[in-house]
Structure formats: structure tokens, C-alpha cells
Amino acid sequence: xxxxxxxxxxxxxxxxxxxxxxxxxxxxxxxxxxxxxxxxxxxxxxxxxxxxxxxxxxxxxxxxxxxxxxxxxxxxxxxxxxxxxxxxxxxxxxxxxxxxxxxxxxxxxxxxxxxxxxxxxxxxxxxxxxxxxxxxxxxxxxxxxxxxxxxxxxxxxxxxxxxxxxxxxxxxxxxxxxxxxxxxxxxxxxxxxxxxxxxxxxxxxxxxxxxxxxxxxxxxxxxxxxxxxxxxxxxxxxxxxxxxxxxxxxxxxxxxxxxxxxxxxxxxxxxxxxxxxxxxxxxxxxxxxxxxxxxxxxxxxxxxxxxxx
Amino acid sequence: xxxxxxxxxxxxxxxxxxxxxxxxxxxxxxxxxxxxxxxxxxxxxxxxxxxxxxxxxxxxxxxxxxxxxxxxxxxxxxxxxxxxxxxxxxxxxxxxxxxxxxxxxxxxxxxxxxxxxxxxxxxxxxxxxxxxxxxxxxxxxxxxxxxxxxxxxxxxxxxxxxxxxxxxxxxxxxxxxxxxxxxxxxxxxxxxxxxxxxxxxxxxxxxxxxxxxxxxxxxxxxxxxxxxxxxxxxxxxxxxxxxxxxxxxxxxxxxxxxxxxxxxxxxxxxxxxxxxxxxxxxxxxxx
Numbered sequence: 001x002x003x004x005x006x007x008x009x010x011x012x013x014x015x016x017x018x019x020x021x022x023x024x025x026x027x028x029x030x031x032x033x034x035x036x037x038x039x040x041x042x043x044x045x046x047x048x049x050x051x052x053x054x055x056x057x058x059x060x061x062x063x064x065x066x067x068x069x070x071x072x073x074x075x076x077x078x079x080x081x082x083x084x085x086x087x088x089x090x091x092x093x094x095x096x097x098x099x100x101x102x103x104x105x106x107x108x109x110x111x112x113x114x115x116x117x118x119x120x121x122x123x124x125x126x127x128x129x130x131x132x133x134x135x136x137x138x139x140x141x142x143x144x145x146x147x148x149x150x151x152x153x154x155x156x157x158x159x160x161x162x163x164x165x166x167x168x169x170x171x172x173x174x175x176x177x178x179x180x181x182x183x184x185x186x187x188x189x190x191x192x193x194x195x196x197x198x199x200x201x202x203x204x205x206x207x208x209x210x211x212x213x214x215x216x217x218x219x220x221x222x223x224x225x226x227x228x229x230x231x232x233x234x235x236x237x238x239x240x241x242x243x244x245x246x247x248x249x250x251x252x253x254x255x256x257x258x259x260x261x262x263x264x265x266x267x268x269x270x271x272x273x274x275x276x277x278x279x280x281x282x283x284x285x286x287x288x289x290x291x292x293x294x295x296x297x298x299x300x301x302x303x304x305x306x307x308x309x
Numbered sequence: 310x311x312x313x314x315x316x317x318x319x320x321x322x323x324x325x326x327x328x329x330x331x332x333x334x335x336x337x338x339x340x341x342x343x344x345x346x347x348x349x350x351x352x353x354x355x356x357x358x359x360x361x362x363x364x365x366x367x368x369x370x371x372x373x374x375x376x377x378x379x380x381x382x383x384x385x386x387x388x389x390x391x392x393x394x395x396x397x398x399x400x401x402x403x404x405x406x407x408x409x410x411x412x413x414x415x416x417x418x419x420x421x422x423x424x425x426x427x428x429x430x431x432x433x434x435x436x437x438x439x440x441x442x443x444x445x446x447x448x449x450x451x452x453x454x455x456x457x458x459x460x461x462x463x464x465x466x467x468x469x470x471x472x473x474x475x476x477x478x479x480x481x482x483x484x485x486x487x488x489x490x491x492x493x494x495x496x497x498x499x500x501x502x503x504x505x506x507x508x509x510x511x512x513x514x515x516x517x518x519x520x521x522x523x524x525x526x527x528x529x530x531x532x533x534x535x536x537x538x539x540x541x542x543x544x545x546x547x548x549x550x551x552x553x554x555x556x557x558x559x560x561x562x563x564x565x566x567x568x569x570x571x572x573x574x575x576x577x578x579x580x581x582x583x584x585x586x587x588x589x590x591x592x593x594x595x596x
Binding site for chain 1: 310311313316317320321324325397398399401402403404405406407408592593594
């Protein structure tokens with residue numbers, strides 16, 4: 001169990017991380033969500049031993065990590081949001097170099113490197129020069145690199161940023177596989193729906209503070225106060241809006257192009273009643289359904305809409 | 310287990326033509342100097358006979374070229390050691406590994422100096438030619454290379470230190486050149502001023518003598534002094550201190566050759582600079 005307790009980091013008068021606390025159970029994939037400057041990267045850099053915190057502690061199974069750099073480095077595998085690669089080095093040489101930095105015996109390296117390259121689907125590229133790889137391949141290679149010492153905790157800062165859709169899917173599949181392997185993973189991303197699919201727990205951070213955390217279901221339940229509906233029409237949007245606005249249980253009505261979005265305070269009977277009213281007023285309804293709450297909406301709500309670019 | 314940084318740097322350096330071309334140019338330059346010098350000497354031998362003693366001058370020239378080469382090449386090979394990692398955004402990843410910051414800076418220094426070491430070794434056959442003509446004891450031939458290697462370590466440590474201190478490789482390199490110029494010429498200029506002052510005083514009072522302490526303090530980290538002494542010993546069989554301090558040998562340090570002081574103090578300073586550099590890149594250091 002990773003416990004981040006009352007973490008504080010200041011840069012002069014600016015407080016980047018402000019009394020931040022959260023826990024990650026063993027084997028859990030924890031999604032770390034927040035807008036730019038929220039303190040995600042600062043928190044991750046502290047956890048990776050790249051920054052010294054001004055207050056608080058980070059415990060792994062009750063043992064303070066930040067004061068024991070050897071233990072921290074053995075425990076954590078870190079993949080930064082931006083990173084470079086070495087020129088004139090082949091993929092397997094790159095992996096061998098990092099195996100050396102963790103003092104992994106020479107005899108164990110070929111098998112280990114082979115397994116990791118297979119995991120990230122780079123076996124075919126083991127003799128390619130690292131700087132010739134695509135962005136997505138470099139991200140996967142960096143992920144394999146961060147696993148070279150079999151860390152208990154993986155810290156991945158925006159692993160899918162800058163990737164094309166195909167590369168994102170590949171990265172997501174690898175992360176799912178790692179989650180299935182029982183790795184404890186802290187992952188930040190602004191691709192919220194993807195995080196929702198992948199993460200057992202989510203923490204939303206803003207202005208250095210944890211706004212909310214829990215399982216995806218818990219957060220959805222906590223944050224979604226009312227049921228949201230979408231009604232699509234063939235035409236007569238104005239007539240549909242008029243009918244909806246006259247319905248007493250409808251709230252927060254938003255009129256779009258050939259569609260309405262609104263909250264409905266009633267149960268299934270109210271739903272049926274509203275639909276009947278629409279039909280009776282000859283509104284050509286093509287779709288009427290409850291929208292599933294998603295992290296994107298929650299994120300926008302709790303952070304005031306400052307989504308990351 | 311080999312320091313992985315040394316292994317990687319050597320691996321990538323040997324992969325390009327630059328290193329081989331640099332070695333070729335360096336050895337070719339030394340051979341050219343040797344050839345011109347010997348050609349001039351042998352043409353004069355028709356009239357006066359070839360003097361093996363004249364080879365000493367060639368030795369002085371070659372050793373001088375070697376020292377200049379060290380001072381020019383080492384900063385260019387090591388100034389980007391840490392700043393280059395920062396520029397390439399690879400330093401953070403390196404710092405999260407189990408490598409200690411000292412191992413990282415040591416690996417960088419060893420890799421850079423190692424390449425210079427390789428070039429100096431490549432030049433040994435040229436020195437062997439001097440030995441063939443006679444006039445130079447083998448100790449001097451190896452000594453000049455050994456002294457150049459120690460100087461390379463020292464200059465490299467300065468360069469790695471500045472590389473840790475500054476984000477930009479170019480700034481680190483310029484500061485290394487400036488710092489080395491200060492060590493070479495600044496201390497020599499300082500001692501010259503002091504020496505003239507003492508000599509003027511001596512003329513007036515008939516008592517004043519240059520202090521050994523000032524000599525050693527100023528020249529302890531000036532590799533030019535040690536190099537000059539090697540040449541002085543070859544030609545005059547004297548230490549540099551004896552030349553400057555009028556042959557005085559009083560005091561504890563009086564007879565200690567400055568090249569010995571240079572070697573010890575430069576190696577000690579190199580360890581100190583590397584420790585400071587390691588502290589500088591350690592993200593968890595207490596400020």
C-alpha cells in the first residue's frame with residue numbers, strides 16, 4: 001500500500017502541492033487527474049525521488065520512501081512526461097544500459113530484455129537505433145525501461161500524451177496487461193475516459209489539493225447528483241424544448257442542434273410521462289436516453305472546466 | 310561490473326568516425342612536427358653531425374603540443390557530460406536509477422578522459438621514435454604522457470563540474486576554458502609580480518628571498534608549472550622551484566618537485582570537484 005500523507009511542495013510563495021493525501025492499494029491502477037499546474041507532475045517527481053518535498057511523507061507498506069533513496073529507487077519505476085533517448089544506441093543496448101544502472105547481472109540481461117521488449121511489442125525492433133523509433137515506440141521502450149528492475153510501483157506521467165490514436169490504444173493495452181500482472185500503477189493523463197476504463201481508483205487534483213478520490217463508480221455516484229437525459233429529434237427542436245420546459249421535473253435544460261439535454265428529478269414513471277407528452281405534441285423523437293455520467297464531465301465540474309490541452 | 314555510463318559512451322563513440330578521425334589527425338600532426346624537425350636536423354648533420362641532444366627540443370615541442378591538445382580537447386569532450394543529458398531530457402531518468410550521483414559524474418569524466426587517453430596512447434609510437442634517436446630517458450617519454458593524463462583528469466573534472474552547474478553545454482565549455490586559462494596564466498602572472506617585487510626588495514635590503522610557500526600555493530594547481538619543470542629538469546637538471554627561488558632548499562617543501570605537487574593536488578582537486586558535481590545533481594540534496 002502506497003500512502004501519500006499531507007504532502008507539501010512550495011516554489012517560493014507558490015504552493016504546488018498543498019497537503020495532498022491519497023492511498024494506492026497494492027495491485028491497483030490509480031488514475032491521477034487534474035488540469036495543467038494542478039500538481040500532478042510535482043507529486044510524481046517527489047514520489048520518484050526527483051524532488052524533495054517541503055512537508056509530508058510517502059510510505060510504502062509503512063516505510064518512508066523519500067528519506068531512503070536506495071529503497072525508493074528499488075521500489076519505483078518512473079516514466080516522465082517528456083524524455084529523450086540516446087543517439088547511436090540500439091534498442092537492446094538501451095535496455096542493457098539501464099539494466100547496468102540497476103546492477104542487474106550480465107547473465108540475466110538477455111532474457112529479461114527479451115521479455116520486456118516482448119511485453120511492449122518491440123522485439124522486432126531490438127536491433128533498430130533508438131532515435132529511429134516512432135514516438136509511440138519510444139514511449140513503449142521507455143515503459144519497458146522503467147520495468148527493468150521489476151519495481152513494485154510504476155509512476156507514469158502522461159504516458160499517452162502526444163501519441164496518435166493507434167499508439168494510444170497500444171499503450172492502453174500494455175498498461176492493462178501490467179495492471180492484470182498485479183503491478184501497482186500511478187498514472188496521470190488528460191484522456192479521462194481512457195483512465196476510467198483502466199483505473200481501479202481515481203484521484204482528481206486541483207491547485208495542489210485532492211478534490212475527490214475513490215473508485216470510478218464511487219466518484220460517479222458522489223458527483224452525479226441528478227440523472228441527465230438526452231433527447232434527439234428529427235426537427236421541431238423548439239417545440240420539444242417548450243414541452244420539456246413545461247414539464248415540472250425537468251431542470252437545467254440545454255437546447256442543442258436537434259437535441260436537448262436536461263436533468264430529470266423523477267424516476268422511470270416521470271421518464272415515460274415526459275416521452276408521452278412529446279409524442280402527444282407531435283415532436284418527432286428519434287432518441288431518448290439517460291446519459292451515463294463520465295469522468296470527463298466530473299473533471300470539468302470539479303476543476304471549473306480547466307481541462308488540459 | 311563496468312560503470313554503465315563508461316560502457317555506453319565508449320560504445321557510442323566508437324560507432325562514429327569522429328574518434329578515429331580525431332586520432333588520425335592528432336597522430337598525423339605529431340608525425341609532421343617530428344618529420345620536419347628531424348629533416349632539419351639531419352640536413353644540418355652533413356656539416357656538423359647529428360646531435361642526439363637536439364632531440365630534447367623535439368621532445369619539448371611534442372610534449373607541449375600534447376599538453377595544449379589536452380587543454381583544448383578535454384573540455385570539448387566533457388563539457389556536455391551533464392548539461393547534454395539535461396538538454397536531451399535524459400538526466401531525470403538517469404537520476405531515478407540506482408546509480409549514485411557520484412558514479413554518474415565519475416562515469417562521465419572517465420568516458421571523456423578515456424577517449425583522450427586513447428589518443429595519447431596512440432601518440433606513444435611517435436615518442437618511441439625520439440627514444441630511437443637517443444637523448445631522452447624513457448622515464449621522460451612516459452612521464453610526459455602520464456602527466457598529460459593527470460592534467461586531462463583535472464581539466465575533465467573542472468569541465469564536468471561546470472557542466473553540472475550550468476544548463477547549457479556552451480557556457481560550461483567556455484567557463485572551463487576561462488578557468489583553465491586563469492589557472493595557467495593567472496597564477497603564473499601572480500607569481501611573476503610577487504617574484505619581481507621580492508627581487509627588487511632583495512636588491513634594496515640584501516635579505517629578502519622568494520617564499521617557497523607562495524610558489525607552491527600558486528602553482529599547486531597549475532599544470533603548466535609541472536610541465537615546465539619536466540622540461541627544466543631535462544635541460545638543466547633542476548627543479549622549477551630551484552630556478553625561481555634561486556636554489557634555496559630551506560623549509561619542508563624546498564626540494565619537492567612542483568610536478569609531484571601538481572599530480573597530488575590535481576588528483577585531490579578532481580575528487581573534490583566530482584563530489585561537488587555529484588552533490589549538485591543529486592535531486593534530494595539538502596540545500
